[in-house]
Amino acid sequence: MMWGVTLVFFSYVASLVTSNDIIMECLEFHDFPPTNSASPSFLADLKVEGVTVEQTCMLNISWAINIDASIEYLTGTRIVIEAESTYHCKYNPPLAKTNLTGSMQKWFHYLVKASYGSTNIQVANLPLPFDEHPYKLFKITVPRPEQPGVKRFTPQVPIVELTTSDLRKEVPGNINITYIAVAIFGGLASVMILSSCYIVYKVCGANVATSLGFKRLPTSPMVPVPVLVVYPAENSAFQQAVVALAEFLQWQGGCKVAVDMWQQGKIAELGPMRWLAEQAGAADRVLIVCPQVAIPSSQLRHSPPNHSFPEPSIPAAAHDLYPLILNMVASHAKSASNLAKFWVVQLGEQQDKTPSNLALELRACKTFCLMNDLNKLCRSLHTQRQDDKISDLTFRPGIAHSEKSTMKLREAVEKLGRHQPSIFRQVELLKSVVTTI
Numbered sequence: 114m115m116w117g118v119t120l121v122f123f124s125y126v127a128s129l130v131t132s133n134d135i136i137m138e139c140l141e142f143h144d145f146p147p148t149n150s151a152s153p154s155f156l157a158d159l160k161v162e163g164v165t166v167e168q169t170c171m172l173n174i175s176w177a178i179n180i181d182a183s184i185e186y187l188t189g190t191r192i193v194i195e196a197e198s199t200y201h202c203k204y205n206p207p208l209a210k211t212n213l214t215g216s217m218q219k220w221f222h223y224l225v226k227a228s229y230g231s232t233n234i235q236v237a238n239l240p241l242p243f244d245e246h247p248y249k250l251f252k253i254t255v256p257r258p259e260q261p262g263v264k265r266f267t268p269q270v271p272i273v274e275l276t277t278s279d280l281r282k283e284v285p286g287n288i289n290i291t292y293i294a295v296a297i298f299g300g301l302a303s304v305m306i307l308s309s310c311y312i313v314y315k316v317c318g319a320n321v322a323t324s325l326g327f328k329r330l331p332t333s334p335m336v337p338v339p340v341l342v343v344y345p346a347e348n349s350a351f352q353q354a355v356v357a358l359a360e361f362l363q364w365q366g367g368c369k370v371a372v373d374m375w376q377q378g379k380i381a382e383l384g385p386m387r388w389l390a391e392q393a394g395a396a397d398r399v400l401i402v403c404p405q406v407a408i409p410s411s412q413l414r415h416s417p418p419n420h421s422f423p424e425p426s427i428p429a430a431a432h433d434l435y436p437l438i439l440n441m442v443a444s445h446a447k448s449a450s451n452l453a454k455f456w457v458v459q460l461g462e463q464q465d466k467t468p469s470n471l472a473l474e475l476r477a478c479k480t481f482c483l484m485n486d487l488n489k490l491c492r493s494l495h496t497q498r499q500d501d502k503i504s505d506l507t508f509r510p511g512i513a514h515s516e517k518s519t520m521k522l523r524e525a526v527e528k529l530g531r532h533q534p535s536i537f538r539q540v541e542l543l544k545s546v547v548t549t550i
Contacts, residue, residue, distance in 0.1 A: 152238070173224055358402065484522070
């Protein structure tokens with residue numbers, strides 16, 4: 114009991130008191146991270162090491178913050194532990210109000226309980242910038258400790274040097290020829306079996322693990338894929354789903370997302386047409402997000418409010434960008450290679466035996482339906498890059514995400530989908546009335 118109280122006290126002190134009079138408090142965070150065009154500079158450094166506290170294995174996460182003019186915008190630090198928790202750490206008083214003159218960097222640290230195996234830890238200052246990937250990544254592997262009382266057995270195989278002349282001599286009676294032969298051939302067989310298992314694991318081990326219910330995760334940091342997201346101006350429910358998709362791709366999907374909601378200042382400066390042309394040229398993929406069924410804006414006016422998500426306003430540029438992207442797709446329709454850059458993402462469950470709601474310009478594009486095709490979309494974004502080598506495509510693991518990381522996106526898509534059956538029936542009824550007239 115006493116060591117447990119000591120551990121809790123040590124963790125509390127380590128997480129709150131860092132140095133001087135600056136107090137840091139880290140709490141679990143389950144919402145989307147705050148973003149702003151005015152953001153602090155990136156972390157100066159990141160280190161993670163395993164430590165033992167009262168016979169408990171812990172991870173000591175240490176990071177350095179640049180002491181420069183940008184700390185005026187610093188509101189906290191975000192710690193993302195892969196497949197586990199996300200923490201937001203706040204500084205009291207804020208670093209901008211402390212006397213840190215003469216210092217180039219300031220180090221802080223936070224203790225978390227370690228999980229055995231390989232873990233990726235990402236840390237970034239808040240608020241996050243709109244169009245950059247500010248995280249520093251550290252990968253650490255925590256070995257599983259040996260069980261007490263269990264000894265490893267290492268067989269002692271006698272080594273006998275044989276020459277041509279030795280083969281003609283009588284073997285001494287204290288050496289068992291059978292034992293030597295079994296040891297040699299056993300060792301060779303073990304090496305061959307281990308080599309075969311390694312090759313099989315590299316080629317198809319990840320697929321076998323997936324078939325057994327395990328989810329594959331990237332084992333090495335990937336270069337963010339530049340992606341442009343364009344969508345029609347529909348309504349608040351559809352807008353929320355687009356926001357959730359863009360944030361998921363930016364923070365969980367390994368992408369660098371350009372979307373009008375995050376770059377309204379640049380759009381006002383360049384104009385919608387020039388901004389769209391520049392972003393489409395810089396992107397590896399252009400994702401055109403569409404609902405499964407066209408939803409009139411008036412349909413959701415009387416729907417009950419959902420406070421799980423903020424109500425995002427639809428940017429004025431969205432009304433201009435969607436017709437422009439349709440014209441851009443139509444202009445590339447004669448070139449299969451150019452058209453392959455444009456992908457369609459439909460939000461909501463696929464309706465059986467319903468006419469396609471896609472615009473004519475988009476029907477030749479590769480299409481994904483969320484949430485069913487979410488992992489397929491993320492894998493395709495990373496494995497179909499033009500600069501990938503054949504070896505990378507063969508051995509690179511797939512991309513998959515935990516239920517926790519997709520929860521907010523799933524809720525937004527399901528909220529949109531709840532309105533579609535009744536809307537679809539209204540659309541069909543309207544079509545039948547028009548046909549009758």
